[in-house]
Structure formats: C-alpha cells, structure tokens
Amino acid sequence: MSVSTAAADQTVCCDISGHLPVLGREVTVPLVTGGEVTYAALDYAASAPALQRVWDDVAAYAPYYGSVHRGAGYLSQLSTDLFENARRTVAEFLDCREGDQVVFTRSTTDSLNLLAAALPADCQVFVFETEHHASLLPWRDARVTYLNAPRTPRQAVETLERALAGRDPHGPALVCVTGASNVTGELWPVRELAAAAHAHGARIVLDAAQLAPHHPVSVRELDVDWVAFSGHKLYAPFGSGVLAGRADWLREAEPYLAGGGASRKVTRRTDGGVDVEWHESAARHEAGSPNVIGAYSIASACKALTEAGYDNLVAREQQLIGTVRAGLAEVPEVKVLSLFGDDAPRVGVISFVVEGWNSSHFAAALSAEYGIGVRDGLFCAHPLVRTLLGSDPQVQGECGAPEAAPGEKSLNAIRVSFGAGTPDEHVERFVRAVKELVQEGARWQYRTEDGRCVPAV
Numbered sequence: 001m002s003v004s005t006a007a008a009d010q011t012v013c014c015d016i017s018g019h020l021p022v023l024g025r026e027v028t029v030p031l032v033t034g035g036e037v038t039y040a041a042l043d044y045a046a047s048a049p050a051l052q053r054v055w056d057d058v059a060a061y062a063p064y065y066g067s068v069h070r071g072a073g074y075l076s077q078l079s080t081d082l083f084e085n086a087r088r089t090v091a092e093f094l095d096c097r098e099g100d101q102v103v104f105t106r107s108t109t110d111s112l113n114l115l116a117a118a119l120p121a122d123c124q125v126f127v128f129e130t131e132h133h134a135s136l137l138p139w140r141d142a143r144v145t146y147l148n149a150p151r152t153p154r155q156a157v158e159t160l161e162r163a164l165a166g167r168d169p170h171g172p173a174l175v176c177v178t179g180a181s182n183v184t185g186e187l188w189p190v191r192e193l194a195a196a197a198h199a200h201g202a203r204i205v206l207d208a209a210q211l212a213p214h215h216p217v218s219v220r221e222l223d224v225d226w227v228a229f230s231g232h233k234l235y236a237p238f239g240s241g242v243l244a245g246r247a248d249w250l251r252e253a254e255p256y257l258a259g260g261g262a263s264r265k266v267t268r269r270t271d272g273g274v275d276v277e278w279h280e281s282a283a284r285h286e287a288g289s290p291n292v293i294g295a296y297s298i299a300s301a302c303k304a305l306t307e308a309g310y311d312n313l314v315a316r317e318q319q320l321i322g323t324v325r326a327g328l329a330e331v332p333e334v335k336v337l338s339l340f341g342d343d344a345p346r347v348g349v350i351s352f353v354v355e356g357w358n359s360s361h362f363a364a365a366l367s368a369e370y371g372i373g374v375r376d377g378l379f380c381a382h383p384l385v386r387t388l389l390g391s392d393p394q395v396q397g398e399c400g401a402p403e404a405a406p407g408e409k410s411l412n413a414i415r416v417s418f419g420a421g422t423p424d425e426h427v428e429r430f431v432r433a434v435k436e437l438v439q440e441g442a443r444w445q446y447r448t449e450d451g452r453c454v455p456a457v
Helices: 052-064 074-093 108-117 153-165 190-199 248-252 292-308 310-329 359-370 382-389 424-440
Strands: 028-030 036-038 101-105 124-128 143-147 173-178 203-207 226-230 241-245 263-268 274-278 334-336 349-354 375-377 413-417 446-449 452-455
Touching: 052 074, 052 292, 074 101, 074 241, 074 292, 101 108, 101 248, 101 292, 108 203, 108 226, 108 241, 108 248, 124 153, 143 153, 153 173, 153 190, 173 190, 190 203, 292 310, 310 334, 310 349, 310 424, 349 359, 349 382, 349 424, 359 375, 359 413, 359 424, 359 446, 359 452, 382 413
Parallel strands: 124 143, 124 173, 173 203, 203 226
Antiparallel strands: 028 036, 101 241, 226 241, 263 274, 334 349, 349 413, 375 413, 446 452
16 A cells, blocks of 8 residues: 555655755744844754655645554555554664564653663663763663763773673673764764673663764664664654664563553453453554654655765765864864864764853854854753763753853853754854854843843843
8 A cells, every 4th residue: 555646755865965855944033133034943953854855745645644553444554554664664774683673652762761661670771971861861770870971982982891891790781872972963982882782791772863864873783782763853753753673672571551552462350350462563562543644754754864875965964064163163262062072973963162151142142143043051961061061060950941141151052953954054154153243242132031041122
C-alpha cells in the first residue's frame, strides 16, 4: 500500500550549495528599531525547522490517516503499513544489525528513560558530567558513576577505561555518551568509547540527538548497543523520537507503559485477577495509539538526508562553522567554549560568552535588533557549562533562564546553532551583529521580566 500522491514519492536533494529547503525561510519578524527582517533561525540545537520535504510528505498522507494496528479498514491498514515501513526506514538510516529493534518514542529524553527502565537489576551506569540532562538524569534506579569532563578525546577514553576497570566485572553495566555536544558541538570518540566499554563487559548507548542531523550514524560501524535521537532535531516535527538497538534488555523488561498495543493476550483468572502476555517486539514499549505522523515524519527526514548526501551537507556546514568561528575570533571580547580545543572536529553548534555582557541581554539584543534567534542559558547541560565557565558546579540555575540583569555578571552562555537549512546570509548577519553589539552597544533599552531580558517599551 502507498499514499497515492506524487508528493509522498518525491526525491528531494540539496541544491548545489548543499542547502536543504526548510519551512520558515520567508518568515519576517519586527525589529524594535523599526521595520521587519527575514528571521534568522540559529537555534537548530534546540529544534531544527522542518524540511519542506517532510512537511509535503505529511500533508500528502494526512487525508489517509488512520489508527495503526487497530482496524481492518483501508486507511487503518495503510497507516499501519506506513508506520512499519517507517520503522524499517529508520533501521536502514541507522545501519542497524539484524535483530535490532527500533522503538518509536516521544524524544531522546523519552528514549533514554525507556532504556533506564529496562536496565537489568543492579546495573551500574557510567556517564560523563558533560552530558545533556536527557542522558545525565534518567538512571535513577541504577548505581551511577559520574565521570569528570575530559579535556581531550583520548582522555575521555582513558577516564572511562579506568572507571570500568574498577567495577564489579560480573554485574551488568552501561555507558551513556553523547555523539556531539549540545554545548560545544564537538564530536566525541564514540567508536573508541564503545570498544572500551565492550572490553570491560559493559554496553553503551549513544545519545545521537546532536549527531544524527549533521553526520551519518551507523550502529554497526560505531559498534554501539543502542542509539537514541529526536525527530525535532532531525528536521521532523510532531514530538517523535527513536530508541534503536539490541532487543534482549528491552524484551526482558516490563513494558515502559502498560496498555493496549503492548499486550499480546489478556485473560481473567479464576481468582478475579488478570494475566497478561506482553509482546516481545518493539510494540512491547509502544503502548497506546502511536504517533504515526511523527514516525512517518522521522522516516521522511531520514530519506531526505540520505538522498541529499551527508558529504554535501557536512562540507557546507563546515564552511558555515568556519565563517562563524573566524568572525568570532575577530572580537577579543568573545570567548568560545570548548572542551577539546580549536582543532577538534565539530558540528554546527557553538557556545560563547561576551565580556561585559549578560548572556540573556546579548541574546535579547540579537533578536530584537537583528531578527536573529539564538539560545542563552545553560542548555540543559548545567555541569558542563559551569565547568567550561569555571564557575562553582554546585551553584544552581534554571535551564535557559538568566541569573543576572543586563550588565551584571552572567553564569550563562550564548549558543548559535545551524544546519542543512541555514542560508549563508543568516550566519553572515549573526557575525556582523556580534561585532556591532560589542563595538557599539545595544541601540535599545532592556529590562528583566519574568526571568527573561526583554526590550523595554
């Protein structure tokens, strides 16, 4: 079965510059100084704009929508077909092994919480303090060892090896590591960390939320046991995510959610109770009516990125990274945050602080005066940002919330992030705006309102 429209079968590639069409390209926003400007969306690390291809595919499918695995009617059967085909598309995109399961979730956070719920009893977890909170926090029922931030990729591997060498060699263990930092954009030595984990009898899960939109992710080549990512960072909307990898721990665990879809057979006992036989497939952890449009949108994004070719996408992104880094290097007041140094390979995620500026004030001025959307705060990676800023790791702060008024010292940073849909003009405008704000100051007055720095009116 297939959706009988040309849009669902189209092949969309990037243009000769390696640029992919995304929604919102022509959106204009008002400036406090007067007039309007095309919005420069430079917060891809939080949520990337949806690909036009994805939106077209979803629009083509929408009239055919039906609840999957729930009916004999044509639309239900067609939707079930699309849903399961989406699972296969994601498995191909990730180069999964035979026998691996692809479970559709709500997000990376949901995926890692699902895996945390499936850990064997007395499992020990090893996680670097540099992780996003989605990777740092789910392991509440396990014995967790938090590892200090490494300053080189080699040090990361050595730190993990030392930690694993001291663990109970007979019990289960899991290593959780990011593929690309959501703060610095730096690539982590995933293949080497996986080898270290396996050499000590541990398994490894890869948080690919920031990696998959920028680089190909192969479960086989990286030799990871699981990979998790979010659709909303992969140019797909609708609150969907993926956990893909080995089936055994997932198959042996209690269902993540109990309900229809997860159960294969439910019977009443003579004592009045209920006996349940759960599915052993991915359905075991997909109870309820699944987000078929979300799964379909992820599959569409996977196809679009594959067809465009990561070589072209990576090459163009490296040019954009070069433009931003070169521009920021010309401003002495700007300090770019990094764990591994200037020469470390990275994706289009760059965080920095500006001497003499509160980070929220600077981000607000970029938005209000230049129509540029960036992120300021601790980026749901509090320990890492505080380590990079040299501040007290015990000091608390809210995700994304400023801790000082304009002009006061800020313990937050500013993050600019971009990807396959970013026009050259957006990063060029950003670099120009940074230089102007540092040299000339803001042209508008700002105040703190509800914990945010906003233009005074």
